[in-house]
Every structure is written in C-alpha cells, then in structure tokens.
Amino acid sequence: RHEERIEYLWSRARLPGVPGARVAAMAEGELALRDAGDGSAYLLRVISDDGVRVWVDDALVVDRWAPHGSEVDERPLAPGRRRVRVAWYQVDGWAELQLAVERVAR
Numbered sequence: 035r036h037e038e039r040i041e042y043l044w045s046r047a048r049l050p051g052v053p054g055a056r057v058a059a060m061a062e063g064e065l066a067l068r069d070a071g072d073g074s075a076y077l078l079r080v081i082s083d084d085g086v087r088v089w090v091d092d093a094l095v096v097d098r099w100a101p102h103g104s105e106v107d108e109r110p111l112a113p114g115r116r117r118v119r120v121a122w123y124q125v126d127g128w129a130e131l132q133l134a135v136e137r138v139a140r
Contacts, residue, residue: 037061039133039134040061040120040131040132040133041131041132041133041134042129042130042131042132043128043129043130043132044128044129055124055125055126055127055129056124056125056126057123057124057129058121058122058123058124059120059121059122059123059131060119060120060121060122061119061120061122062117062118062119062120063117063118064115064116064117064118065111065115065116065117065118065135066115067111067112067113067114067115067116067135067137068113069113069114070113070137072139072140073140074113074137074138074139074140075110075111075112075113075137075138075140076110076111076112076113076135076136076137076138077108077109077110077111077135077136077138078090078095078108078109078110078111078118078133078134078135079106079107079108079132079133079134079135079136080096080106080107080108080120080131080132080133081104081105081106081107081130081131081132082098082102082104082105082107082122082130082131082132083102083103083104083105083124083128083129083130083131084101084102084123084124084125084129085098085099085100085101085102085122085123086098086099086107086120086121086122086131087099087120087121087122088107088109088118088119088120088121088133089118089119089120090109090111090116090117090118091116091117092117095109096109101125103128104128104130110138111135118133120133
C-alpha cells in the first residue's frame with residue numbers, strides 16, 4: 035500500500051489484519067531533497083522499537099537489528115534524489131517506527 039509517511043506507534047494491534055506482536059514490515063520510496071544553494075543539508079531521523087535497518091541509495095546507514103526499546107538514530111543526507119528502504123520488526127509490547135527527514139540550515 036502507499037503511505038505518505040512512516041509513523042507508527044502502538045501498544046496493541048491497530049491495523050486491521052495486522053497483529054500487534056511478532057510482525058515485520060518493509061517500506062521503500064524515493065526522496066527528492068532540494069539543494070537550496072545555501073550549504074544546507076538534511077537529517078534522516080529514525081525512531082524504532084524493536085529492530086530496524088535503513089538503507090539510503092543501497093548503503094546501510096542504520097543497523098539496529100537486535101531488539102531494543104525506543105531509540106533514535108540520525109544520519110546526514112546530502113541534497114538530491116535518494117532511494118530509501120526500511121526493514122522493521124516488532125517482537126511484543128510497545129511498537130514504534132517513525133522516519134522523518136528535515137532540512138538543516140548551515
């Protein structure tokens with residue numbers, strides 16, 4: 035299915051047909067990060083609970099695959115077209131996966 039953003043937080047099943055525990059998901063898409071000409075860059079922020087891996091242009095940039103509580107990972111991104119792929123799994127309890135990109139002025 036198509037989603038505008040990756041922002042999932044729950045403590046029990048929320049999506050019809052998707053269990054609240056022992057679930058996994060993959061997502062991929064493309065970002066068009068505009069070069070403003072002022073030296074600014076972008077920041078990729080991922081918040082996850084339990085396991086997550088994120089690739090940007092086929093390079094693994096976040097590898098937090100062991101089960102963990104909510105953790106934040108941030109990586110810089112240069113302007114341009116970027117292909118992003120996310121793999122995530124949830125064992126049980128609190129579930130969280132959020133991915134955001136923000137412009138960072140220099």
